[in-house]
Amino acid sequence: MTGLSVPHLIGIKELTVDDIRLILNTAVRFKEQINQPIKKVPSLRDITIANAFFENSTRTRLSFELAERRLSADVINFSSSSSSVSKGETLLDTINNLIAMKVDMIVMRHPYPGSAYFLSQNVKATIINAGDGTHEHPTQALLDAFSMMDKTKRDVSDMKIAIIGDIMHSRVALSNIFLLKKLGAEVMVCGPSTLIPKHIESLGVLVEHNVEKALAWCDVANVLRIQMERQQAGYFPSLREYAQAFGINKERLSKANKTITIMHPGPINRGVEINSDVADSEHSIILDQVENGVAIRMAVLYLLAGRS
Amino acid sequence: MPGLNTILSGKKFSITLERLCYQLIENHGHFQNSALIGLQPRGIYLAQALAERLNLIIAPAKVPYGELDTTFHRDDFRTHKGPILPSAMKMDLVVENKKIVFVDDVLYTGRTIRAGLDALLDFGRPASVELLVLVDRRFSRQLPIEPNYVGLMVDTRASQKVKVNWKAAGEEDSVLLLTE
Numbered sequence: 001m002t003g004l005s006v007p008h009l010i011g012i013k014e015l016t017v018d019d020i021r022l023i024l025n026t027a028v029r030f031k032e033q034i035n036q037p038i039k040k041v042p043s044l045r046d047i048t049i050a051n052a053f054f055e056n057s058t059r060t061r062l063s064f065e066l067a068e069r070r071l072s073a074d075v076i077n078f079s080s081s082s083s084s085v086s087k088g089e090t091l092l093d094t095i096n097n098l099i100a101m102k103v104d105m106i107v108m109r110h111p112y113p114g115s116a117y118f119l120s121q122n123v124k125a126t127i128i129n130a131g132d133g134t135h136e137h138p139t140q141a142l143l144d145a146f147s148m149m150d151k152t153k154r155d156v157s158d159m160k161i162a163i164i165g166d167i168m169h170s171r172v173a174l175s176n177i178f179l180l181k182k183l184g185a186e187v188m189v190c191g192p193s194t195l196i197p198k199h200i201e202s203l204g205v206l207v208e209h210n211v212e213k214a215l216a217w218c219d220v221a222n223v224l225r226i227q228m229e230r231q232q233a234g235y236f237p238s239l240r241e242y243a244q245a246f247g248i249n250k251e252r253l254s255k256a257n258k259t260i261t262i263m264h265p266g267p268i269n270r271g272v273e274i275n276s277d278v279a280d281s282e283h284s285i286i287l288d289q290v291e292n293g294v295a296i297r298m299a300v301l302y303l304l305a306g307r308s
Numbered sequence: 309m310p311g312l313n314t315i316l317s318g319k320k321f322s323i324t325l326e327r328l329c330y331q332l333i334e335n336h337g338h339f340q341n342s343a344l345i346g347l348q349p350r351g352i353y354l355a356q357a358l359a360e361r362l363n364l365i366i367a368p369a370k371v372p373y374g375e376l377d378t379t380f381h382r383d384d385f386r387t388h389k390g391p392i393l394p395s396a397m398k399m400d401l402v403v404e405n406k407k408i409v410f411v412d413d414v415l416y417t418g419r420t421i422r423a424g425l426d427a428l429l430d431f432g433r434p435a436s437v438e439l440l441v442l443v444d445r446r447f448s449r450q451l452p453i454e455p456n457y458v459g460l461m462v463d464t465r466a467s468q469k470v471k472v473n474w475k476a477a478g479e480e481d482s483v484l485l486l487t488e
């Protein structure tokens with residue numbers, strides 16, 4: 001068996017079905033590894049990785065850093081708020097300075113869509129996209145698929161997944177749609193019409209504006225965060241109204257009258273897109289997603305590093 | 309001369325496995341405090357075959373059995389062409405203070421065993437570790453590692469390959485020597 005077909009992880013769109021399956025299968029082994037008394041393996045001990053975060057993040061940055069350390073890589077962290085970026089240095093200059101210090105791989109989050117692709121075309125290092133604006137967040141989609149399969153013991157191709165919330169601003173939604181469709185799942189997006197991009201049906205997804213109908217249809221509900229920082233345009237009247245119309249609560253779930261696996265990429269706005277009685281329920285795999293995130297990122301780093 | 313020679317098969321193959329079983333019993337009794345661990349990917353077939361035979365001999369006792377993958381501990385990760393893909397691990401046993409017997413099909417440079425020792429330590433501190441191999445390619449070690457139990461010893465050139473086939477993997481039980 002061969003490795004990945006791509007030298008960088010820019011988005012799910014560039015991956016083949018074999019690539020996706022390879023990452024998911026390799027992550028199974030890494031999940032076993034991080035559940036052992038000694039979680040660390042020496043595979044990446046001669047590799048230096050820079051985590052360049054030009055946008056805030058807790059989960060993703062910590063998850064990548066843990067994955068890197070558990071593979072024994074050397075890690076440097078960089079965030080735009082405490083760097084020369086605030087003095088006006090360009091992205092390319094910043095990254096080339098990192099590479100001059102013999103960095104082999106760069107994990108980048110950036111507010112601009114396409115920035116990871118731009119970097120992969122212009123610098124000599126392996127680039128891993130940890131979220132580029134409203135474009136893609138590939139490792140999140142991979143860990144979501146992994147978590148669904150791990151919890152339900154079924155293959156994704158056999159599942160109906162509803163992605164509920166702010167689809168328009170969500171890189172998680174886009175990466176999830178690409179990945180789930182590639183693996184043959186049925187996908188529905190659900191939210192207020194102002195937060196669903198026009199022509200999204202062309203990606204092969206169903207569109208629903210009634211959250212109760214979406215819940216009645218799906219096996220897995222992936223509930224997205226209402227991105228407060230991107231709501232100035234007034235896509236809906238108020239958070240309270242959003243919660244009333246689209247919030248996932250126990251009552252709505254019991255109406256669907258079946259077991260629905262609940263997911264959320266975090267951070268959660270409790271009481272807005274999801275209520276605590278659902279987020280903390282036995283069918284919620286929100287914390288499993290976080291655990292699996294480390295295994296998925298270890299698999300991605302391992303497979304990309306082994307390629308060079 | 310290029311070719312393919314069968315160096316062990318049929319009845320002799322079976323007798324060799326039988327002998328290895330009794331050698332293990334000599335040192336480990338009913339495996340009260342010992343365990344057999346097959347090294348992925350090819351060592352597990354030998355380990356399974358031995359465990360099956362041992363379970364018949366020492367019944368009703370059973371041999372504690374595991375399968376260990378060494379991929380993440382290999383020393384050729386960056387020099388290898390393409391990534392080395394991991395195999396499944398089955399380690400539902402306690403390693404702490406146990407007498408472990410590593411099982412692999414062919415011992416050549418000793419590097420897999422070195423990686424296996426590191427991988428094993430992730431699960432705890434064994435009382436001791438021994439090594440059982442079906443084929444020992446003598447005089448080709450790159451590390452100070454020697455087997456405790458040997459099925460067959462062969463002298464080979466570096467250009468030759470030794471392959472062990474297993475019924476469990478869809479082939480006839482045999483050891484082949486390939487010359488290119």
